[in-house]
Amino acid sequence: MKPLRRQSLAKAIQLSLLISLPGLAAAQDAAPAAPAQSATTLDTVTVTGTRIKQTNAVTAQPVFVLDRAKLEKTGVQSVGEVLQQLTAGGKALNAKFNSSGNFGYPPDGGGIGAGSAQVDLRNLGSQRVLVLVDGIRWVNESSASGVSGSADVNTIPLAIVERIEVLEDGASAIYGSDAIAGVVNIITRKKFDGAEIHGYFGQWDRGGDTTEASLTLGGSGERWSAVFSASYFEQKEISSGKWKQSSEPVPGAGLAAGSSGVPQGRFTFCDPSRPVTGVGGCDAAGDNWYDITLNNGTTVPVFDPNNPNGGTYHGFSGADRFNFAPFNLLLTPSKRKALFTSINYDLTENTRLHVKALYNNRTSTNQAAPEPIFVGPFAGTGGIADTVIVHANNPYNPFGITLDPATNFGWITKRPIEVGPRIFHQDVDTTYFNIGLDGVFDIGERGFGWDANYVHSENKAEQTFLNGYNVAKIKLALGDPTVCAAVPGCVPLDLFGGQGRPMTQAMIDWIRTRQIDSSKQVLDLFSANITGDLFDIGDRAAGFAAGVEHRRYRGEFNPDPLRQSGESQDSFAAPVSASYDVSEVYTEFNFPVLSTLDLTAAIRYSDYSTFGGATTGKAGFRWQPIEDLVFRGTYSQGFRAPNLGELYGLTQFGASLVDPCGPTGGGGPAPQYVAGCNAQGVPPGFEQANTQITTFTGGNPNLEPEESDSYTFGVVYSPGWAEDLSWSSKLDFELNYYHHEIEGAIQARDLQALLNACLAGGGTNPAVCSPFSRAASGNLNPPNNFLSNLGSVETDGVDIKVNWASPDWSWGRLTANLQSTFVNDYKAVDIDGNVSQRKVGVEVSDSAIPEWQTNLQLGWTKGDLDLSWNVRYISAVEEDCGNSVFAGPKPGCLNPQNVNTLGSVTYHDVQFGWKNALTVDGLKLSVGANNIFGKEPPVCVTCSLNGYDAGTYDLPGSFWYVSADYRF
Template identity: 80%
Template sequence: MKPRRQSLAIAIHLSLLLTLPGIAAAQDTTEQQAKTLDTVTVTGTRIKQTNAVTAQPVFVLDREKLDKTGVQTVGDVLQQLTASGKALNAKFNSSGNFGYPADGGGIGAGSAQVDLRNLGSKRVLVLVDGIRWVNESSASGVSGSADVNTIPLAIVERIEVLEDGASSIYGSDAIAGVVNIITRKTFDGAEVHTYFGQYDDGGDTTEASLTLGGSGDRWSAVFGASYYEQKSISSGSWEQSSYPTPGTGVRGGSSGIPQGRFTFCDPSRPVDGVGGCDADGNNWYDITLNNGTTVPVFDPNDPNGGTYHGFSGADRFNFAPYNLLLTPSKRKSLFTSVNYDINENTRLHVKALYNNRTSTNQAAPEPIFVGPFAGTGGIADTISISAANPYNPFGIDLDASSNFGFITKRPVEVGPRIFEQDVDTVYFNIGLDGLFNIGDRGFNWDANYVHSVNKATQTFYNGYNVAKLKLALGDPALCAAVAGCIPLDLFGGQGRPMTQEMIDYIRTTQIDSSKQTLDLASANVTGDLFAIGDRTAAFAAGVEYRKYRGEFNPDPLRQSGESQDSFAAPVKADYNVKEIYTEFNFPVLASLDLTAAVRYSDYSTFGTATTGKAGFRWQPVEDLVIRGTYSQGFRAPNLGELYGLTQFGATLVDPCGSTGSPGPAAPEFAAGCLAQGAPPTFEQANTQITTFTGGNPNLEPEESDSYTIGVVYSPSWGEDQSWSERLDIELSYYNHEIEGAIQARDLQSLLETCLREGGVGTLNCTPFTRNPIGGNLNPPNNFLDNLGSIKTDGLDVKFNWTGPEWGWGNLNASLQATYVMGYEAIDIDGNRSQREVGIEVDDSAIPEWQVNAQLGWTSGDWSVNWTSRFIDAVKEPCSNVPVGEAPGCQGGVEFNKLGSTTFNDVQASWKNAFSLEGLKLSVGANNVFGKEPPVCLTCSLNGYDAGTYDLPGAFWYLSADYRF
């Protein structure tokens, strides 16, 4: 533990000792009836509050605000926040393109996550009614993030977003902030909700829900059922993706092409009087079939003769039209909440939820890469092709140990890759809560047990068995001895597609599954301690026990390395946590409150951790509150980070000669490229470089320091005036610093640093080696470690104004803005990540400014609301663009600019429509003007950043709510 942490922990422990006499005094007072105060529990503290403005910044989205967004999922709501960073959502068609990320959490296909402060979804704690929600399974790993789409919007009363660290209050993961989703607990009557929406390019969205509730003298109950269906939108329906030669980050395309790419050497062919296969590739063919070829004709003396020509960037395959802009999803959910008063001081509460999601991702037909240049690190790299293969037009053995580079072939006749997810979430909570008195002091308490499970399966269609590929391409006599095996034709292009028998032999369906379980037991107490003047000191304390269990069972073909898609190893592990915390609020002056909290955690995986928090709330005048917090945080490594072992398709631009732009390398890299064995004419075969990555059982927790300071101004001169009913202005500064950040190295930055340092012999060059023939990078290892430090700071601005009642209606306006002042991530080797404020990299951006502004008008039963969402301009490094002459990066330009973007949403509502009391009709459009996201040259799928921007085109919707 760091010395400053020890000091803060000691100070807080001393404050606990100083309060003990007060507690004893409270116990000795005469017993009186406890006072009933108008108190509430606000996210970020366990102490019930009477102040409208607390020491910590909390943004609340109540039911009315949620309805005005026009979206129907918790994930979509949260990702529109100005403090939100990149997170998975339905716009990411992620399966089949990226492999498994380094954190062992899987791809998360079909899920929606929440990121705050650009620190990642793993550093945001998701609560439901103040209790942890189970992490997602994703069917491809053991994740450290929650899928917020497992919580139907129909059951949500409000969402509270704590924009501050809170590990001392809630434990691990609450570094960047906390999202607390408050469910409906009391509801009398019935409510039917229906919704239909559609994008300009399709993607119908249908939602329906039923909410029933009632109450009696001693009980209350709420029941909800909901159904949600989102249909897909093909990338091919968007002009930007459907170009024959894309003009974006997909411009580089793929070398896995339908016509086939063939890289090999004929040892008997003399070149300039010299025969043999040299290591630098001078005597090698790199050819592809001419379009329209039905019968391949090869001339060994003329690579560009017969039906072949030299492969170039113009031959690359545009995979984008096969992807999805919007992934289809169906969700069915049941929810119930029951409260029963056992007596006047004790209540039993039970809550249960079942949610099922089915979703689908789609990717271009699986490319076949065989030969040592394939760079998979597995069986495919060892495949040789026999001269006796009846379809081999070259008349020679293609030997992986000598004269064979690779064959890449994308058999479009097989059909696209399909990934279907089926995810079940079960949540059960039972507990007691109540109150008791000690003397004249009132105390609230609660005890809870929670069992929650998220389990998923993913079925992958139209993949290949690499072991069968090897057999079908090898000696035909060996193939003939195996039932079902027939020689495989990778040589005929689209003019001679693979036969159905060939496809059936090598094609395989793969099924992966994963499961996460969280069992939690907790007990809390909060109440008054002693009087300080005319005010009362308060406290909260509690204990919690959690047990996490995670399983990941990849398909046997993935485990054996026989899957053409990706390698993955199984995980089955668990750990437990025991915690105790306490929190205090001291009103030391009539206008000043001081707060303190400390939490002690004992993990079965790494040991103990102690975190503390301190804050103040000062109200020097009635109109003004000044507040601040300092908090220590930590994030324990999750099961995927500890034990996962997977393969990741990292997108790398090789400075020795990028895809579609062969060398020579830039002067700063030339010596390093030569030392590594990349020839001067080297061209990178593919931008997706297979990387072996995964967990590390020796990981330590991440540690963080966070502080906020802000002011809330509610001027009396703006209250009950002819022009204003109420006016509130809020300004907050935040600062987060994380040490020991769990991450893999930034391979792009590391590779460039290595080459600048000479290419060999340095620590930064350890992961990189090259194939001695041709110079392509071999798969690097890049495992997780406590490698990084991350720093970010910025400002939040919030403004709310409510106008008075005028004869023509009532106006209201609000604004939320986030200004990111700085963001830097540096690894342990001193390499600075390319991710910075104003930079687009790795399919994500950190805009300097994000602003949401709302304007509303209400008159009787009618209301109209307008929202503008502004995203500041960012720029992407042209050095990351696969093709040097791509639009926006011509003429030595260093950056390509993605201009600022504003999306406008509008909604009109009519209450008690058609004189039917309880009926509300709403019609609206998000991105009403059809603003398209800016073109991104480096984004890997559809040419835009799906984590930052809306889908292209407007989304129109109609909803009806009937309450009776």
């Protein structure tokens, strides 16, 4: 393809980006490298967001590039951690989420994703971000708990990454489904001569050692090039018990509420033989029922039916709740081993064969407090546990009566810490194979580039769950002892002795079980693309790209048989085995209608086997009125096809619901809920038994795709007056406005908002109250909450970027790069008209949308020495203290607004590097620290695990590291 003349602004901007973002000028190029040209020409390249090769460094769509040098200066060793520091990012799963065993399965059918790392853009969710590797889709993760619609970006080792391009715009017309919020394109190393050994060690203040090592080999000849990489990554755990916020019941944190599943046991029942007016009588309202727990230090329980606080028992209160956090993890352990190879071979002068292959294995672990046993109808599982009868003849039953759910039994909760914590081990294999051809050809004077690819990729996972229980065996062991005795291995179960009389090994062996879940996702992809020049408009050529793609998705989820039968104490889950196909065709155009104005357009048609066809379009412009200034804008139609988990999954989710009719800890309903609570028959003085309400969730095969409209408008200014001055060699400004609107968003209802609306509206309106019913005690029964095209989401904001570099002064060269994102608005509304509590500046559901996020990189370079100082800023957010399950006084909440302010946070990261260190050519040594001042995350009173938002903030404390790279 003939080289095009370089424009003045393109040259200025490109030089700017070569300093601040060196990878941009080397963006992926499907064609073989052309011979070196004169200084006045520039070869065409492909930049993420368009498949048309071009010379403009500033395209119509905003693209942020992190080259390898920038990646190294972050001080982290995983793709996930890098991407989650983007100012345009939102909450996404990472190693700080110790998710297994605490939440159950989320409603989207994607599973828990334990051990994976995902990327979110614009706070629209990781399922609305398309992850590419070298411009081709990456397989979604499975993690043995579902069929997810999100990719695990840590399946791509950092050692093979040349750079990461982030398209901050919708791009369904270019790439198809999922590219609503943006696209992350990870470009791998394709040409490398020599060998490179890399070693890294880092540690948090509280432990959590991180070790990484890699070996990269490469070579090239006249017609070939090859790269091979082997890498190893290990991150050790940090126990929640090592942080005071988690290890102690800190007032004000959500953890202070603890759990009603306590080691001493909680017993809620009545005695039908006693008068209704007396304590323990079975009145319909449940006012006289016992709600008691065993005194600490008790070895032989003694029950006094005339006095709940007599004998060895006392009335259960919030002070008795169990602080589960010390058993959890602040940082989950993970090991990753990867092999990668990339081979390119010129078959002819104009045709090249390319082959890429990757194998990545990840083993990771989640840990949770010993599994509590909940039996009786108040457990609200909707399964076997609700039907358990505790027989009067059970030799350990101190109450002398049979506890029957039909008449006098609320529940027994018991957390047998003698069994040990719940352990979830994940073993995940990711394989990727790509083979294809690419090349160039000419028709007349016009040049064209083409490529064709076949990709097979697979993510296969197995999770082993230890120290869980078989609830069917629990039921048998608590029932009639004669029936138990007739079953081999069955022994009567003691839930009544507390810590003073722990369960025997025989009891544990009878009810304890190992559970194994597995899942797999497979993506097979065929694609072919062509790009080139159509005709000339004036002295410039109109460019085009076109292509076809066929994809086949297959997903499987095989939960342990105990989960499928409902016998698992942990969570119910149904198997999934499904597939679908999609065939697509697209075309894209770039028309230079004026010497200063380019117009772009794209259209894509997709045909899905699940729902039919969808057409999306995109249009944009790039206007350069003067050499130093570019205006640009895009309008994009987008869609996201429902994934396999959303279509077919069926699971349980432990939703945290604060019942306005009787919050945990007492206090009674607020005035606006009184009438609704009365209409639902909630007894006076009712107190919610448990805030974690089992919810049946799952997919819907009738789902339609989400549809979106997105537009951006931006300006890039690279003033010529700031070049080659005594204080500046270059200066760039970039300002971009974005707006996304999604209709038919696939989601389950916001149960908390729906429950609040139901009760505030009188408690009987079927439009908002249909998911809710109550037991005679007043406790909520498990609601159903299946997916549908329920919602609309709208968000907009502004990105600001500034890049500056000094001239080469005698004492060194300075650089400064700023990225800042301002979120103007975020609003989600469901089909019932309920507005989500998730808004700008609000912390809710373990996530926040800060109004401002800013990253600033300052650098100094002198010869072989360099020093960087990175500053990361997150603005303050507020949370509604009414969403906290803790009913007592909460510091920070004692104000008329009943809100807690999570103050702004600034992290400081520093790194010192030395090239050719110790007079050894090719050796680079680096030492650094992230969060060098040890800033701790703000206390969150509504967050569910460690009392802070792990999706928004860093781990507490500093992280220091050293690394060495030797290239030869």
